[in-house]
Amino acid sequence: MPDRLTARAAIAALTADFEELGGLGEPGEPGEPGEPGNAAAPGRDGAGDGPLAWAGYADSRARAAARTGEEESVVHGLASVGGRACVLVSFEFGFLGGSLGQRTGDRLEAAYEAARTRALPLVSLIATGGSRMQEGMVALTQLQRVARASARLRAAGPAQLAVLRDPTTGGGWATLGAGADVILALPGAQVGFAGSRVRPPDADPHAYTAEGQLAAGQIDAVVPPDELPGTVAHWLRALHAPGSPALPAPVPDALSATGLPVTGWDAVRQARSPARPRAEAYLDAYFAHRLPLGGDRCGGTDPGLLCGFGRRGGRSIAYVAQCGTATRPAGYRTAARVIRLADRLGVPVLTLIDTPGAANDAEAERAGAGAAIAGAFAALAEARVPVTTLVIGEGGSGGALALAAPGNTHVTRDSYFSVIAPELAAAILKRAPDEVRATADQLRLRPQDLVELGFARSVVGPRDGAGDVPRG
Numbered sequence: 332m333p334d335r336l337t338a339r340a341a342i343a344a345l346t347a348d349f350e351e352l353g354g355l356g357e358p359g360e361p362g363e364p365g366e367p368g369n370a371a372a373p374g375r376d377g378a379g380d381g382p383l384a385w386a387g388y389a390d391s392r393a394r395a396a397a398r399t400g401e402e403e404s405v406v407h408g409l410a411s412v413g414g415r416a417c418v419l420v421s422f423e424f425g426f427l428g429g430s431l432g433q434r435t436g437d438r439l440e441a442a443y444e445a446a447r448t449r450a451l452p453l454v455s456l457i458a459t460g461g462s463r464m465q466e467g468m469v470a471l472t473q474l475q476r477v478a479r480a481s482a483r484l485r486a487a488g489p490a491q492l493a494v495l496r497d498p499t500t501g502g503g504w505a506t507l508g509a510g511a512d513v514i515l516a517l518p519g520a521q522v523g524f525a526g527s528r529v530r531p532p533d534a535d536p537h538a539y540t541a542e543g544q545l546a547a548g549q550i551d552a553v554v555p556p557d558e559l560p561g562t563v564a565h566w567l568r569a570l571h572a573p574g575s576p577a578l579p580a581p582v583p584d585a586l587s588a589t590g591l592p593v594t595g596w597d598a599v600r601q602a603r604s605p606a607r608p609r610a611e612a613y614l615d616a617y618f619a620h621r622l623p624l625g626g627d628r629c630g631g632t633d634p635g636l637l638c639g640f641g642r643r644g645g646r647s648i649a650y651v652a653q654c655g656t657a658t659r660p661a662g663y664r665t666a667a668r669v670i671r672l673a674d675r676l677g678v679p680v681l682t683l684i685d686t687p688g689a690a691n692d693a694e695a696e697r698a699g700a701g702a703a704i705a706g707a708f709a710a711l712a713e714a715r716v717p718v719t720t721l722v723i724g725e726g727g728s729g730g731a732l733a734l735a736a737p738g739n740t741h742v743t744r745d746s747y748f749s750v751i752a753p754e755l756a757a758a759i760l761k762r763a764p765d766e767v768r769a770t771a772d773q774l775r776l777r778p779q780d781l782v783e784l785g786f787a788r789s790v791v792g793p794r795d796g797a798g799d800v801p802r803g
Contacts, residue, residue, distance in 0.1 A: 461501020
């Protein structure tokens, strides 16, 4: 079991710049319970043994306060991590297992409101066992308050970042944790809706760990404690965009000096060459630093799709990059998640196209391939930030087009884009195998064809620009 830091020790491990806020989100003010608009009745936890008159509850709280030095299970305030301001929430697991009661809800709501009114990201250091039994339904409904406050902050724009400590279970995981835009976890942390004492006896213990949740696409990274301050600082920089309208991401330089293909089949052959530069090389050359986002939050991952945020020339750019494999439903859902997050934050998007097409096996169909592709199309169509696309290899039908920017797609000389692969087109047309090459020519899938057809704006060459073909 990982070491369990106190709430303030967890803060100190992240930053030395922290100013605690009171219940209403102002320094030093105790505040009053209740949500803006009086959506939740204030003061119902009362004094003594609480709203349920649970015998011994007052004594339990008093002992918890004496043991931890805290008045409740969360601490919140203003902080700076790596020079970036944020609102910081930290759970005190020693106070009744970091459980959520009404006064916890008051503090969490105040933290979200402070982030919203100050236009700051919210960082949550979570360690909780769930809702507080001694307050019954009053405690459980705090999850609705947190969800509402989170939705208000999301609508206002600022990012939400969660760090999952040990344990992160119950409603704390299902609101502050799983509801965050970026989810990091400490190694070995228990993470899951079900706590250790209420799981089925035959449950796989790995499924309830940070590592298991990472493999299932539910979190973005497992970060060692000594790397956490730097990682959070990088994320706070990456999730920040200036207030002015975002400028489009620059088109990457081509990494190959390959010449323009003469025939359609030449284009297909060059795009399928094992020696051609792939997405990882393009991203490494393009960004000074990048932070990956992984998983569709529905239990799936796609190793053939790289997503995240990167820094280039002092500004943030989100990226979605296909790696040459058939893109799976989890990949499209992850891509849509990243594009929508970038759009909310005002961060431009770069997509790299390289896929023979969408995965079409039975497993992909059961996983909702059609809906996932539709979601990717919709995310791009709805994006208000500029999206830049470079086709770096194969552009296979709708599975590639779902991630291509309408009106701002560029192609390299070792790429092609087609309504269908020439082999499949020949098969559908009942042509002999030796007619595949002629079919490739008819499809007009070469980079220069794509420019002439108006699909691509330019054929991109290496950094010196030699051989670029602009749109006519």
